[in-house]
Amino acid sequence: NAGVTQTPKFQVLKTGQSMTLQCAQDMNHEYMSWYRQDPGMGLRLIHYSVGAGITDQGEVPNGYNVSRSTTEDFPLRLLSAAPSQTSVYFCASSSPAGQANSPLHFGNGTRLTVT
Amino acid sequence: AQSVTQLGSHVSVSEGALVLLRCNYSSSVPPYLFWYVQYPNQGLQLLLKYTSAATLVKGINGFEAEFKKSETSFHLTKPSAHMSDAAEYFCAVSDHRTGTASKLTFGTGTRLQVTL
DSSP states (O other): OOOEEEEOSEEEEOTTOOEEEEEEESSOOSEEEEEEEETTTEEEEEEEEEETTEEEEOSSOTTEEEOOSSSSBOOEEESSOOGGGOEEEEEEEESOTTOTTOOOEEOOOEEEEEO | OOEEEOSOSEEEEETTSOEEEOOEEEOSSOOEEEEEEEOTTSOEEEEEEEOSSOSEEEOGGGOEEEEEGGGTEEEEEESSOOGGGOEEEEEEEEOGGGOOTTOEEEOOOEEEEEEO
16 A cells, blocks of 8 residues: 655755655545655645645744645646755645544655755 | 744753653643654654643653643643653644644654763
8 A cells, every 4th residue: 555655755946946845646535735854843734625726834834835636636736946945845635534533644754855 | 822832942861861851731631632743754753642631640751741720731741751752852742722632732842862
């Protein structure tokens, strides 16, 4: 079982470059989300989606865009990378979307460095 | 707004000793609470969750946690540490008032070191 798959595992960008972090899940989960993990700050929610065509902002959305055209995929786009976006990014999914006690299933993360 | 506080960013125990990782929460309504574990270079895995049923919750790998409303706590324990328990542990609270699954607020994490 693949679960939640994130690509790439590592990425180095120069300031101002753009890129897309990919996330795919094969569990037919309605809910998908992106978190960033920074030392001493835990995980912070960037964007989330409760189904195809529906997205919303989390705690730290600035500088990131998302879309949800299919149930399986939830890419995260960095429009113009900044050093402050150096972080480890995690995609997570769960089901059903309407139940807050549903645990999250996490991918293995993308480690992004912006120079 | 909901929040969780994890006391101690690093905890070191000897193999076979009791593990106690502390988590206090703040929520204006009864919360859903979770403990996740992160092994090096991996994503987070669910250890256990509290969803207003039994206050003592048993999870995987011998871990358990007790919900204490009077103390607003949800501490994680394991009677006897094993080397394989070395990892980072995150407490999280869910804002179930929105009806949206898994808008979790995470604590800052506690790194558990297990020594021989």
